[in-house]
Structures are given as structure tokens and as C-alpha cells.
Amino acid sequence: MKKYVKDLTVAEVEYPHDLYVLLKLTDSEPLPETFPGQFVEIKVEGSPQTFLRRPISINYVDREKNQLWLLIKKVGEGTHKLAELKAGCKLNLVFPLGNGFSPVQKQGERVLLVGGGVGVAPLLDYGKYLKENGAAPCFLLGARSKSDLLEMEQFCALAPVFVTTEDGSEGEKGFVTQHTLLNHEKFDRISVCGPKPMMVSVAKYAKATSTPCEVSLENMMACGLGACLCCVEKTVKGNVCVCKEGPVFDINDLTWNL
Amino acid sequence: MADLTTKIAGLTMKNPVMTASGTFGYGIEFADFVNLEDIGGIIVKGTTLNPREGNDYPRMVETASGMLNCVGLQNKGVDYFCTNIYPEIKDIKTNMIVNVSGSSLEDYAECAARINELENIPAIELNISCPNVKQGGMAFGVTAEGAEAVVKAVREVYKKTLIVKLSPNVTSIADIAKAVEGAGADSVSLINTLMGMAIDIEKRKPVLSIATGGMSGPAVKPVAVRCVWQVAKAVNIPVIGLGGIMNAHDAIEFLLAGASAIEIGTANFVDPAVTVKVANGISDWLDQHGCSSVAEIVGQLECA
Incomplete structure (x- = not known):
């Protein structure tokens, strides 16, 4: 897939949470082809401490509106700077990078998408792709608390969503691997994106149940x-x-x- | 338009812009962003006689205006290069140069001899300055005797343009450059990375897996310009300057300090199309200043 270095324009900015910003980027020409699970590298302007680009996964691509969404967690100076961007600002991206998640293997396959924290971001784009291409995605999303669950409306519009929170304020209390869904449902394969301990525990579950599993690092x-x-x-x-x-x-x- | 043609011993380049080893892969990784043939020379990833897995992760940490790395010369070895990579890059119409490293005189010489057989590789850059490997690497480059020995060993078997990449982690880089010139090098390139360190204060541990790493990026540029200036005065062979070059302005500083050509390294990570922008920027600057060629400004620094 051809890679580009391009200035995109910030079309909309949303603040779904104190710690996150959702940038919806657009361009005067159709956005390049991308695949779910790929990422972009963003040049952060006006931040002397941020010398290198910031790798951010593609959250969603809206072809009708010609928008590429990036859900960004504010971690350091670079991502805080990105959270200050306003509609109309330009942002320089190198993209699309990496290989992304697996394509649909067979019609009707049941794919469990497990996400935690900002790791839910690429699963939205992947869920949409799976649904549009004849697979049956299902989301299992984990967060600390109800207020940390991101983009729930979009996830729920696509496929069944199961939730765990550490404090029990939404869904089942505990970690994703403790969700009762995993006791009675069998999936054809699993894709995971989130903190490493979460990915390791899902990978252990997958191995124990002989379910093919991929993780996004x-x-x-x-x-x-x-x-x-x-x-x-x-x-x-x-x-x-x-x-x-x-x-x-x-x-x-x-x-x-x- | 000014003539950008640049000569480094037997090497003729369409412009003085080269890529620094380890920052541009084998060139093909950047083909979506730049026309590779518009770059004067492409120095590909460091190659060793035997495959190397490199150091453990983490290998990189960002620093103020730069970064530290301790990749540790990960590569698949010279056999793999000759069989699998060379056929992919040999028809790129620019100077494709291989950076050669080793952990013993014999390794260096054998690896260089193998590359000597490749028709479309007109030069090698001998890396005697890698700070991230336990044996060899920088060990050869920090004493005049060590540098001389490895260059002599390679010169015996390598018949094309031999560039030697120098370490700034020495007391007198000019003395090392003179030793290398005396041993038969056609050119020297400098600087390799400066040895540095970063600490995770919560874990009370070094950030990098082997504790130290090589520092690069614009933060090191003043050190690099100083080294180039000192070396260019000390030797008669052409000098290739590198260290933190981000744009044409930076490149021209190196040319004035005495570099006949420049390499762009870490900047490739920030802008994958930077090489061609620098070449065009040099051309514009020369035109604006009434210079007819790039050679005209090399070493033309006025010092009181």
C-alpha cells in the first residue's frame, strides 16, 4: 500500500474525556487507502521536547465525509500539544503505516475484538470493516470506570458490545478476561489492542481455548x-x-x- | 543553476546529499516519499560478516532535540545482503554505498572483500565508530593505532572508494582522521553518534537495554560542525559531514566548515522526504549567493 507524507486539515475536534482528544482530519482530495489496524506518524509542531513523530493508530475512516479519525490519549508534551489543535489547523502525517489486522477469513466468522483504554481506537475501524465484509464482530471492552469507556455509541451501532470495568460502574466488574461471555461463547478468532498485561491475559485465554489470536503492539x-x-x-x-x-x-x- | 556535482575520491555524485547508515534502510523503504535517484548517495544499513540480532528492546529514547539509540548493528549478514538485498537495489541510479562493520580485523576485511565483488556498489563506509556493540565497533575507532590497523586490513582487499566513519567519542578526532588517511582511506565521514544515557527515574533504571546509546539529531550538530572543521584542516582527503542536519542551512554550515558532502540521518525519521528538500535548498542558496558550484563553498569559512 502506497505511503504518503501529507498535510491534513483538522475538520472537527471532540473531547470525549479529560484525558483524550478525538481529531477528525480531512483533505481536499480523497484520503488514501488504509486498512484497519494501520497507524499514522504525526509531526507535532511547537513542542521542542517532541522531536520525533508520534505514532497513533487509525481510529476510524469515514469515506462519505472523507475523514480520518485519531483518538489520542494525552500522555506527554507531544500528545498534549495535539489536544490543543482547533478545527482548521493543518497536521502533517506520514501514513498509512504497518500491516493492520487480518482480513476476513470466511463469511460469517465470529471475531471477538478486545480493547482496553486507548487500545479500543483501532477496533472501531476494524469492526466496521469486518461487518461490511461478511464477518460477525463482537466487542469486549475494558476500562477502569464507566467514564473511561470511549466511543460507546459508535461501537454499539456496529455490533454487540460487552463491557467490564474495574470498579463495576458499567458492565461486569473486573478485567476483560473475567467476563462471563468467555465462559459460554466460542469465537473463530480474537483481535486485541490495549495495555500489555491485558493483551497477555487475553492471549493466554486464546491459547488455552485454541482460538487464533492477534495482538496490536x-x-x-x-x-x-x-x-x-x-x-x-x-x-x-x-x-x-x-x-x-x-x-x-x-x-x-x-x-x-x- | 549552480553545479551540485560532488566528487569523493572515485565517486561522482549528482549532489552532495547522502543518507546516513541506519537511518534510511536500504533506500527502498523511502521510495514512496522521494525519488531515490535524486539523492547523491545512499549509505545502507550497517552490514557485518555474520548475522546479528542486535540489542534487546528498548533501543531508542527521545531526548531534547534528538534521540539515543542502541540498535547494535542488527542485520542479516553479508551473505544475505549479497543474495537478497543487492539484487533489489543494484539498479537504483545513484551511488549505493554499504556501511561495513565488524568485531575483528578479519571480519572487517572479509566483509569488505565480499562487497568489493558487487559491481554496482562503488564505495563502502567503514564503521569504526559504533558505540552500541560490545566487541569491535567503536573500539577500533577510538585510538589512532586501532583505526590504522582496521583501515590497512580493509584497504588490502577493498579496491573501490573507501570512506571511514569516525567517532566523536575521542580526545582528538583530527589525530584519528590523520591515522586513517595514512592507512589509505579515500575519505572520512563524521560524526557517528555521541555516547549518551537516559534514566527512568521511577524505575531507577537506564531507559535503554544496554544502559548507554548513541545520541543523534539537531542537539549534536554544533559538536559535529566543530569536528568537521578540525578534521578538514588536518587531512587532505575529502570529508563527509553529518550530525543533526535537518535542512539546507545546516548542510551549508558543514560545507563551509570543510565537508565536501553531507549525510542526513535522524532527520529522515521526522521527514522522510527531507533529503531531496536539502539538495534543492542547497541549490537555491548557491544561486542566491552567486555561486556556480557547490565545490566553490567547501571549506570557505572565514576565521579571524
Whole structure:
């Protein structure tokens, strides 16, 4: 897939939560082809501490409105700067990067999409793709508390959504892997994006139940193009770049202790 | 329009802009962003005789106006390069140069000899300055004797343009450059990264897996310009300058300090199309200043 370095325009900005910003970007020409699970690298202007681009996963692509959505968690100076952007601002992106999630394997396949924290972001775009291409997605989303659940309206519009919160304020109390859904439902495969401990526990569940499973990693990156070899993950094939060979990996290709 | 043609010993380049090893992959990773043939020379990822897995993650940390890395020369070895990568890059119409590293004199020489056989690789850049490997690497580049020994060993087997990449982590980089020139190098490139360190204060641990790493980016540029200036005065072979170049202004500083050509490294991570922008920017600057060629400004620094 061809990669671009492009200035996009901020069309809309939403603040779904104190810690997050949702940037909806557009362009005067149709946005390039992308695949769910791919990411962009954003140049942050006006932040001397932010020298490198910031890798952010593609949250959603709205082809009708020609919009690319980025759901960004405010972590450091760079992401805080991005949260200050207003409609009309330009943002320089290198994209689309990485390989994304697996394409639909067979019609009607039941795919469980498990997300936690800002890791839910790419699952929205993937859920939409799966639904439009004849698969049956189902979301299992985890958060600390009800107010930390993001984009629930969009998720619910696409497919069944199951929720766990650590404080029990919404859905079942506990972690995603404790949800009762997993006791009685069987899925053809699982895709996960979230904090590493969450991904490891879902991967363990997948291995124990012989369910194919892929996880989206977010190792620290510099180039995003497979050139600098900084973001490597140990795999059965040796050290590989998360930005180029990933960010999505089959759990059997990783060297995690499952 | 000013003539950008640049000569580095036997190498003729259409402009003085090259890519620094380890920051531009094998060139093909950047083909969506720039016309590779518009770059004077592309120095590909460091290659060693045997495959290397490199260091553990984390290998990179961002610093003020720069970054530290400790990749540790991850590469699939010279055999893999010759069989699998060379066929993919040999027809790119620019100077494709291989950065060669090793952990012993024999390794360096054998790896260089293998690259010598590749028709469309007109030069190598000998890396005697990698701060991120336990054996070899920088060990050869921090003493005049070590540098001389490795360059002599390679010069015996390598017949094309031999560039030697120098470390700034030394007391006198000019002395190392003179030793390398005496041992038969055709050119020197400098600087490789500066050894640095970052600490995670909550964990009370180094951020990088091997504690230290090589610092690059605009933060190191003043050190690099100083090194180029000192070396250019000390040797008669052409100097290639690098270290934190982000734009044409930076590049021209290096040219005035005495570099005949420049390499762009870390800036490729920020703007994958930066190389061609710098080449065009140099051309514009030369035109605006009534210079007919890039060679005209090399070393033309006026010092009191």
C-alpha cells in the first residue's frame, strides 16, 4: 500500500474525556487507502521536547465525509500539544503505516475484538470493516470506570458490545478476561489492542481455548518505516520491526510466556 | 543553476546529499516519499560478516532535540545482503554505498572483500565508530593505532572508494582522521553518534537495554560542525559531514566548515522526504549567493 507524507486539515475536534482528544482530519482530495489496524506518524509542531513523530493508530475512516479519525490519549508534551489543535489547523502525517489486522477469513466468522483504554481506537475501524465484509464482530471492552469507556455509541451501532470495568460502574466488574461471555461463547478468532498485561491475559485465554489470536503492539518507534530498527519485538523469526512487520502479530509468532 | 556535482575520491555524485547508515534502510523503504535517484548517495544499513540480532528492546529514547539509540548493528549478514538485498537495489541510479562493520580485523576485511565483488556498489563506509556493540565497533575507532590497523586490513582487499566513519567519542578526532588517511582511506565521514544515557527515574533504571546509546539529531550538530572543521584542516582527503542536519542551512554550515558532502540521518525519521528538500535548498542558496558550484563553498569559512 502506497505511503504518503501529507498535510491534513483538522475538520472537527471532540473531547470525549479529560484525558483524550478525538481529531477528525480531512483533505481536499480523497484520503488514501488504509486498512484497519494501520497507524499514522504525526509531526507535532511547537513542542521542542517532541522531536520525533508520534505514532497513533487509525481510529476510524469515514469515506462519505472523507475523514480520518485519531483518538489520542494525552500522555506527554507531544500528545498534549495535539489536544490543543482547533478545527482548521493543518497536521502533517506520514501514513498509512504497518500491516493492520487480518482480513476476513470466511463469511460469517465470529471475531471477538478486545480493547482496553486507548487500545479500543483501532477496533472501531476494524469492526466496521469486518461487518461490511461478511464477518460477525463482537466487542469486549475494558476500562477502569464507566467514564473511561470511549466511543460507546459508535461501537454499539456496529455490533454487540460487552463491557467490564474495574470498579463495576458499567458492565461486569473486573478485567476483560473475567467476563462471563468467555465462559459460554466460542469465537473463530480474537483481535486485541490495549495495555500489555491485558493483551497477555487475553492471549493466554486464546491459547488455552485454541482460538487464533492477534495482538496490536505499541513499542517505542522512531521512523515508522522499518528503517531505524528501534521498535523491535522478539519473535520466532528473531527481532522484527513492530512498525513494519506489525503492529499486529499472531500470538504464536511472539515469544511471550503464555 | 549552480553545479551540485560532488566528487569523493572515485565517486561522482549528482549532489552532495547522502543518507546516513541506519537511518534510511536500504533506500527502498523511502521510495514512496522521494525519488531515490535524486539523492547523491545512499549509505545502507550497517552490514557485518555474520548475522546479528542486535540489542534487546528498548533501543531508542527521545531526548531534547534528538534521540539515543542502541540498535547494535542488527542485520542479516553479508551473505544475505549479497543474495537478497543487492539484487533489489543494484539498479537504483545513484551511488549505493554499504556501511561495513565488524568485531575483528578479519571480519572487517572479509566483509569488505565480499562487497568489493558487487559491481554496482562503488564505495563502502567503514564503521569504526559504533558505540552500541560490545566487541569491535567503536573500539577500533577510538585510538589512532586501532583505526590504522582496521583501515590497512580493509584497504588490502577493498579496491573501490573507501570512506571511514569516525567517532566523536575521542580526545582528538583530527589525530584519528590523520591515522586513517595514512592507512589509505579515500575519505572520512563524521560524526557517528555521541555516547549518551537516559534514566527512568521511577524505575531507577537506564531507559535503554544496554544502559548507554548513541545520541543523534539537531542537539549534536554544533559538536559535529566543530569536528568537521578540525578534521578538514588536518587531512587532505575529502570529508563527509553529518550530525543533526535537518535542512539546507545546516548542510551549508558543514560545507563551509570543510565537508565536501553531507549525510542526513535522524532527520529522515521526522521527514522522510527531507533529503531531496536539502539538495534543492542547497541549490537555491548557491544561486542566491552567486555561486556556480557547490565545490566553490567547501571549506570557505572565514576565521579571524
